[in-house]
Amino acid sequence: MIKNILFIFIVLNSTFLQAQKFDPLIVKDSLTQKQWVDSLLNNMTVDEKIGQLLMVQAYSNKDRNHTIFIKNLIEKFHIGGLVFMQGTPEKQAQLNNIYQSISKVPLLIGITAEWGLEMRLKNTYRFPWNMTLGAIRDDKLIEEFGAQMGKQCKRLGIHINFAPVVDINTNPDNPIIGNRSFGESRENVTKKALAFIKGIQSENVFACAKHFPGHGDTNIDSHTALPVLDFGKNRLDSIELYPYKQLIAKGLSTIMVAHLSVKALEPNVELPTSLSYQVVTSLLKEKLNFNGLIITDALNMKGASGFAKPGEIELLAMLAGNDILLVPENVPAAILYIKNALQEKIISEERLNYSVRKILKAKYWAGLSNFKLVELDNLQKDLNSIENELLYRKLIKNSITLLKNDSLVVPIQNLDKKKIAYVKLGDAENTDFIKTLRNYTAIDVVSSENLDELIEKLEPYNLVIVGFHKSDLGFRDEYHFKDSELVWLQEIARTNTVILDVFANPYCLLQLKTFKNINGLLLSYQNSKLSQNISAQMLFGAIEIKGKIPVSIKKVFSVGHGLQTKSLKRLAYSIPEEVGLSSQKLKRIDSLANVVIRKKMTPGMQILVARKGKVVYNKSFGFHTYQQKLPVQNSDIYDIASMTKIIASLPLIMELEEKGVLSLESSMGSLLPKFKNTNKDTLTVKEVLSHYARLKPWIPFYMFTLDSITHKPSKEFYRGIKSSKFNIKVADKLFLRRDYPSIMMDSIINSEQRLREGYKYSDLSFYIFKDFIENYYKKNLNELTQQHFFKALGANKTTYLPLDKFQKNSIVPTEKDNSYRNQLLQGYVHDMGAAMQGGIGGHAGLFSNANDISKMMQLYLQKGYYGGKQYFQSKTINKFNHRYYANNGVRRGVGFDKPQLKAKEKATCGCVSDESFGHSGFTGTYTWVDPKTEIIYVFLSNRVFPTMNNKDLVKNNIRIEIQQLIQDAITD
CATH class of the missing domain: 3.40.50.1700 (Glycoside hydrolase family 3 C-terminal domain)
Structure with a gap:
């Protein structure tokens, strides 16, 4: 059989030098390229020339014997290239350097990395399947993917990636292509392949279109047997060959020929297309005018190896018109057969030189005329750079x-x-x-x-x-x-x-x-x-x-x-680099957080950073308590203390302002008749919420309910069991007399005003507005915030009275209260005044996690819009985020805290814009948003654990130190 086939080749082989339209292997400096190629070719022996045709598989996960075996092939048989298989990048780089250093002519290094180096190498990056990429509308992203693959290959000393697959996968049951194809549309496959080729070759790494003439409509894996394509020429021309015709016209430089049986192209149905002169030379070279590098699929695959024995098969592949013989089973046998064919004039040395010259041109194109060893330092870091994930995210988002x-x-x-x-x-x-x-x-x-x-x-x-x-x-x-x-x-x-x-x-x-x-x-x-x-x-x-x-x-x-x-416009979740922040610099937050935990400034904390609508840092540190039994999880909730003001009360006030129920100039007397003819009658909403109304900072309501001798809750006001008269739950097994909130409000109404004008932070303003809001709606703040905001926002972890909704072990304990309730506060509000209102205060009482807080802050940042709903008008946000009394030394907006006006104040790091706003909480919480940089920052902790005497977090300005670290991480 072999002699008959060789006779056919002898007859047909005279046309192998037919001129092609253009040569895709030529570089701009073609004269220098020609000189380099000629100098090598003219000094090669026949054995060295034959060796150039052979690309042998090499492994970086095998033992020393395999390394010796490959070195022997290089030194004794002068093989021209290696295709690396399984292993690790570090080991492959080392072996690459060893093999290249002993090769007389630089080796052409290949790999099959269709979806990334991870296809072959551990600890490298993996990108999506071609099928996934086929769903992308923007082909520029495929080009970007190709370029990234080129950079990775180049970094590892690889010159050719046996990709992309350009098979049109019209057979859903195809056992070997499937996800490796860009799909079943010839146009889409071609566009995607062209984009990938353009990208990878921009980095001077060859792409290799495969599997010619088309493996997309087969039901057999050519690794195990010879697949049959029983189609006519018209079908083949319109589907299988379509990508190749288009890509060749665009300058495709390398094609891999598959092991297929295609009767319409090769009458001998037992002869694989990879060994067929009719397919490789008559069709690919002559009819399709391809003059680039032609590579067989691996010759050890059953689709080819079953046709002839080792040595014979390599000769047949060469006679068919292939240039590189991929994965020969027996290198010495292959060289012997080809050498004998030369001696017997079955093949000419001119034919041999033709392929060797193309291979050398390809090596020059890939930069091997100026060969350098692979740099081993930082290899893992370079191959797994953040650019990979940024690209991966774009590819997935668009597919x-x-x-x-x-x-x-x-x-x-x-x-x-x-x-x-x-x-x-x-x-x-x-x-x-x-x-x-x-x-x-x-x-x-x-x-x-x-x-x-x-x-x-x-x-x-x-x-x-x-x-x-x-x-x-x-x-x-x-x-x-x-x-x-x-x-x-x-x-x-x-x-x-x-x-x-x-x-x-x-x-x-x-x-x-x-x-x-x-x-x-x-x-x-x-x-x-x-x-x-x-x-x-x-x-x-x-x-x-x-x-x-x-x-x-x-x-x-x-x-x-x-x-x-x-x-x-709901918050997305991504990585810092996607929004112009540095991951490395944000890691400084981790270091500072760990110091905070180690020095017991707080048992644990949650820290969140979002920018440009994307949460890019959301971590929990430490434990619920110093007993270190429960690590803090992102889903755990904290008592956010005075942050309640801008997360619960202020949104409702802004909503009422938009409805015309109140204005910033409305007086307390006009809103609440009980304030008529008091010293607070003429105070305006603007003054009260800007903390410029001369209200007392707070009133220690709880102290008036303690026994004067024991300093514990007096039986006059408290019971251990709930009853109709004592029905306000302030803590576990502790119920306050039901009329006491009214007494508290009377105390506020009758309280004296401060004599001095100017800024003084006061909780009393939100006691007042709680009363107004609840009277207006005839519902409590817990119901109102859920109905108006939290449920629609998806802030399902944000609530008053968390023990009614959540398991206790998901609520971080706040303090061992030894001055009022005499118990560990877990799920009960820390603030005494809010506790005396049944846990629902306008100034405190809300529990939440960092993720939920960021939703409300993003709503503010987006001028009232979130999740497809316009909660507030843009002008309303601007109206409340404004200092009306800055000239009087008041840094606050209307409800919102603002950056400091005086050096001694520590509201922020001093590194955020004047447009920024937020609030802090006594329990060790803080949130801030800066419209200028589009950054949201949330910090939650229980720094008052075990008691509020633990002030180190505040004294060391930890919250604003972290804010500074965030600002320092900005890269754009």
Whole structure:
């Protein structure tokens, strides 16, 4: 058989030198390139020339014997290149340097890194599958991806990446291409491939289009057998060959030829296309006018190796017209066969020189004329730079696809009217998806072993998110629904409003008989942590949805279908570099926080930083108490003390101002008749909320209720059991007489004013406004804040009276109160006055976590808009965020704190803009927003633990020291 094939090659081989339209391997300095190539070629022996054709597989995870084996191939057989397989980047770099240093001619180093170096090397970065990238509308992002791959390859001493796959995946059951393809549209695949090639080759690293003539419609893996493409020439020309024709015309420089049986191109159905003169020379070189580097697919694959024995197969591949013979099974045998063919005139030395010259030109193009060893220092850091994740985020954001959106169920709006459940299908991890969903609102994970029971459990919910999660580890991993899951999905959808989010290959959707009852269908393609994170953000409108499906799903969703959404301007979650902050510099916060914990300034804390609408730092440090039993979690809640003023009371006041119920010039007497004809009658809203009304700082109401001898709560005012007369709960087993809040208000009404004008912070103003707000609405602040703001914002961790809603171990203890309630305060407000109002104060009483506080602060930053809803007019925010008495030394706005006017004041770090505003709290809390830099900062702690005598956090200005660190981290 081999002799007959060789005869055919001898007859046809006379045309191999046919001139092509252009040479993609030529560089601008072509004369210098030619001189370098000629000088090497003219001094090579025949053995050295043959060696240049061979690219051998090498490993960086094998033992010393393998290294010796490769070194022997280089020194004795003069092989021209290596394709690195599994291992680590550090070891590969070391071996690369060793191998290059002993090679007479620089080695051409290759790797198959279709979705990143991680495809072969541990501890390197992994990007999305091609199928995922095929959903992206903006091809510039694919070019950016190619360039990043080029930088990584170049850093590791790699000159050619055997990518991209340009197969048109028209067969959903293809066992080897699938996710490796950009999809089933020839135009989309071609555009994506061209963009990738342009990007990677901008870094002087070769791309290699594969698998010629087209592996996209096969049902056999060529690694295990020879796939058959039983199509006519017209079909091949219009589909499989389409990308190659377009790419060649655009200057494609390298193509890999597959092991396929294509009768329309090669009459001998047993002869793989990689060994076919008709395919490689007649079609690729002559008809398609390709003069770049032609590389076989690995010759040890069963699709090729089963045709001939080692040595013979390499000769056949060369005779077919290939330049580089990839992964020969037996190098000595390959060299012997080719050398004998030269001696027997089966092949000419001119033919050999033709391929060697192309290989040397490619080496010059890749910079090997000025070869340098791989720098080993900082290799891991360089290969895993932050630029990788920034790019990965962009790719994922632009790929996720919304296929169906009945009643505009996506993005999820009106959170105050939603009760949401999550149901998992599939067998892969889903933690990051749930965690991110819960950043936006309360999400209940509902599960059962029984379908009927599950349906019953879902009855209270008006929205169900179903996540289908399949393994993201390998491109060939099983991605199908189980039959039982298909039944469950349809039944859940039949009885509920459902959003299905698919974290798997889009072809899994072919299993669904109908999409009728699925209200929202989101295709997230992969189950990576980042895909889960970003997809969850998209469901809540923090990120726009832009993707388009790269394959068709029956006749329901055609190629290119994809609905787009607009942002609701909810907070997103990202990394610092995406918003012009330095991760490294923000780590200084970690260091300072750890010092704070070590020096016992507070047992624990939460710190959040957001910028440009994205939370980029949200960490918890320390423990609930110094006993160190419960570490602080981001979901835990703290008593935020006086921050209550701007998170609960002030929004309601601003709302009433917009309604015309009050104005900044309204007097206390006009708002509350009980203040008529008192010394507070003519005080205006503006004066009171700016702390310029000469009100006393506070009144120690609790002290008037203590026994004069024991200094403990007097029985005149308190009982240990709730009754109709003693019904105000101030702490565990401690109930205040029901009339005492009225006594407190009378004390405020009758209190003397300060004699001196000027600024003096006072809590009394928010006692007054609590009274007004609750009288106006006939509801308490707890109900009002939930109904007007917190539920709609998705601030489900923000509340008064947290023990009514949350488990006790999720509430951080505040203080061991030895002066009033004589117990550990956990879930009961620290402020005595607020406690005496049943835990619901206008000035204190609110519990929250940093994530929820940031939502309200983002609402302020966005001039009253958040989550698709305009809560306030822009002018209202401006009106309250204004100093009306700055000339009188008052730094405060109306309710908001503002940067200091005097050096001795420490309201901020002194590094934020005059437009900025926020508030602090006695328990060790602080939040600030700066419209100029678009930065939100939240700090929560229980610095008053074990008692309020612990003042080190305040004395050391820790909160504003961290604010300075945030400002120092700005890079733009």
